[in-house]
Amino acid sequence: MDDLLSEFLTETSESIDVVDVELVTLEQDPTNKPILDNIFRLVHTIKGTCGFLGLPRLETVAHAGENVLGKFRDGELVVTPGAVTLILAALDRIKEILAGLEATQEEPEGDDSDLISQLNIVASGGTIDGAAPVAEKAAEEDDMVLPEITQSTNMLPGQVSLEELEAAFAAAPGPDDEDNDENVAAEESAESQDDNILTRIGGVEPVKVIVHLFHNRILADATVKGLMAGINTRDSKDKMGNFFTACLSGKQDAGPSVSAAFAGFISHGITEEQNETICKLLTSVLEEVDLPPLEVDAFVETYRGVSVDILAEAREASKNNSKKGKDAATTAKKSGENGVANQSIRVNVQVLEDLMTMVSELVLTRNQLMQLLRNSDDSEFSIPLQRLSQCTTELQEGVMKTRMQPVGNAWAKLPRIIRDLQLELDKKIDLQMLGADTELDRQVLEMIKDPLTHMVRNSADHGIEMPADRLAAGKKETGTVRLNAFHEGGHIIIEITDDGAGLPVEKLKAKALKNELATQEELDEMSDNQIQRFIFHAGFSTAEKVTAVSGRGVGMDVVRSNIEKIGGTVDLKSIEGKGTSFSIKIPLTLAIVSALIVKCREEKFAIPQISVLELVRASHDSEHRIEHINNTPVLRLRDRLLPLIRLDEILGMTDAETDTDEAKSKEDYIVISQVGTFTFGIVVDQVFDTEEIVVKPVAPILRDLHTFAGNTILGDGKVIMILDPNGIVSQIGDNMNDTTGFGMEEEETLKKTKDDREAILLFGAGGNNCRAVPLSLVARLEEIDVASIEKSDGKPVFQYRGRLMPLVTLDDSYQLKEEGRQPVLVFTDGDKTMGIAVDEILDILEDEIDIELSSGIQGQVGTAVINGNATEIIDVAHYIEKAFGTLGTSSTSGHMGIRDQSHLLLIDDSKFFLNMIKPLLSAAGYKITAVDNAGDALRLREKGQDFDLIISDIEMPDMDGFGFAEKVREGGIWQKTPMVALSSHQTPKDFARGREVGFDDYVVKLDRESLMSTIVEQIGKTQNAA
């Protein structure tokens, strides 16, 4: 592409971005003159430059926009949202054209007359010369032939004079050009001179053109444009023009003074470097207008001559007026001029990319050398290598810095988006941006730009409620969307917080059900947060209707996958009614990452540090060990049960010979990783140190392997594969969905086990047997001082919380400890509390209690296999009876009178539950018949057995409680028998359904108290009725 054009494109899009932001600011603060001036200047520059480059379509649009801006500036029009929208539309059109220009290097075809006429209508809120744009257009076009004008002093007939041109550039109406007459005078006087540079270059008019172009260049150059901030370009052009005219004609005194002509340079404290840039710009302008080299030199020398004075005055000015300078700087900053820009140069991104690649290579080589050095004891290379290492590190940091950009760059478009949203949605939104100067890698920045925009848009569209709703909810009318970026441990965290409606859990549930992402049971067990995370699933927009703004089918799933692509993570917190907060965690850079080196079988692998949460060593004798549920390894870590993935299995590295128990029994290291919200452990054989690695893409042939994120060369020169936790997770996902294989089956089993699992307390109490009790029955675990155990009536008691607590032993042969502390399981029933003395508490785990051997021994429900060991399940009811002679009487004493005759039918598929509740109810004096399925129960009915009360579980295989109740109520002898439903879940919905099908009451399993009272109540009812 033409250099000039590409430069124009870059600069113009930058200017437009600035204008975008500034306009929004202006709208909020319509009287802010510096901002308005800045906008006007930028748009004017765009217009001027495209006129110069011969881009009529672009120019007319810019011109029409500038017209309106001019009216704003002159106070003829008031800044209104409507007008701003129109100007923004014009900017959008310019962007469109620029995009076309970039693609084809030609202005795309198109009709802008609608937009322009609208702009003109706005502009002509007062009076505007309808022909103005046309005339101006003509003028601008003629700008293209200017170089020719400068070459010949004689103007061709029909060509537009420079005065007209100047007027055209001045564009929007403003105060009349008072200097005009003076100009002409100066010109004339200058023209009368012979044999000076001025005459040689063609007189006053070329100078004007040069000065005009010179100004444009200065304004377009990031390093020096600050020098013109706050300066009236037109004035400056005139003064500088006159100054040069005077100088070149050898009559320096006739023109304005140096300080007047270069007021901007001086007041902004031009530096040597900037001055050099100015000289270069001037030279390029001069060359562009095809001045002969001799004249170019002469012209530049003239400027150089005065620039000494300018620099001196500038230094003086900045010294004397440092405060004013500061103000100017602040103004410059406010109006979008970045002060740092003055110190910067523009470098092609590719150059930086190449540099980065080379540095990466250097880092690798350095690592290699250091490794060699470590292996040789005393090398003469050690000192220079240390230095090399130091330099490399600094170089690496330096180059990384060149790629760093403030995250604010990715936010630049957001104020505009929010502003448009406000209008479109009729909401009031305040966008706060904190930490915009937090820097991160350019590449990363590019990648998060779109997800960020999407999320902010979502927050504003879905999150923030309508003003009326907000007021009704007792919130401020204006909603807030806050972006906050900050560093945290080598990562950048970006938070997007809104104080809107939050994520509606119920709606999400419904949607999840509809999309078959989860079953009702699964949903019931999920926390709100887990449910809210469903929005990261595909096709999960919560907006009821698709607005123009968001909900176009691109959802948070895309956002998440984009963020994960760059090794980032995204999480959310949301409280319904209060707001939502997204938190994105991304690495500072993609090129060099810190990775954990692990070994699996004989191969080493690297795992990116960002996805590693912690490391756990697991062996049989350590605190953590790998347990198995149906051959699926799991790890209990604190209070969580983590699924484990064996790296060797995932990588297909298991082979029959080594895959023995011996291999599994050795110690393992578990890398706890997180992908999205899914936490899991990767089992590896060994963990080495962490190393800075340069991620290199794998060969195309290996690209299908999602398990790897890339490969790299380690310090020892070996190639190592980099694991991709995302890929690993998706791979196990694939396995689970593999319908042909074993995966499906496994998943089913897992699901089943999960449903039946309950928390079990394992303990030892005499003998070698492991014993267990459902944790839900245990009130507390205590350790009591043996010395404080007293005897009452020959039985051990203990003062516990101000009351006497009987202490029972599992069997009579069991001896309490002689000294030290005695672990005790405390059970509570009603107001009675008793303790069972045990040797030690072994474990608490989640497992399925499947009683395989029922026991004849008193105090034992039976034996079950828990965690691979035969375990005796103790019958708590028995011990309660033992402790108090009878069952805790407080809750049941009132029912004594009726218990003789009452016969209860108990239906529950859990044998354990039956075994536990049966002695309990019998102890309370009821006669119990227990069956473990509804079918058997119905057979009892056919046999003609009558009961006073039926207690039925809801969740049962084959026929569930609801179905059973319907059958019972259909007819037969049990039609009038009261029925109580039992369930481990209690939701109002279940309750309602239970009532509907004929249950009289609903009790939560294990809530013994209410079960007892319900039984009494129900039986009492029937007896009263009878």
Place this chain on the structure above:
Amino acid sequence: MKNENRDFVTIRLSGQLCGIPILSVHDVLSEQTITAVPLAPSAVAGVLNLRGRIVTAINLRERLGLDDGGEGNENMSIVVEYEGEPYSLLIDSVGDVLSFPEDKFERNPVTLDARWQGVSEGIYHMEGELLVILDVEKLLNFGTSQATAA
């Protein structure tokens, strides 16, 4: 062009003499440490570090369906480039560079094994031996060749 000579690097694979156009050979390597890549296609022996570049090693024997090992196995490899990526082809040994006139070139016999058909350009007669010319492009164009092999 008709009678111009073409140069080939000759290699041996399970006794079979093959030739690779010399211009596509970047490097000849002696035995290297190769990092295995789990889950990779069977023809991929792994990855290795060649002066800071990561090179994918292709087990040519596997690729051509030859049996394992044999005498004179020096575990050498030849580095070629395909679509800008370096690949190292594991072979038994490297022989001389031979030059053949263009007109001695013969098409593959139609009865040649399909797997070989797919990767061979043609054949040169040598004294007492045949030289199979391997086409690097086709050798490394896994996408389609895998289908043929299957």
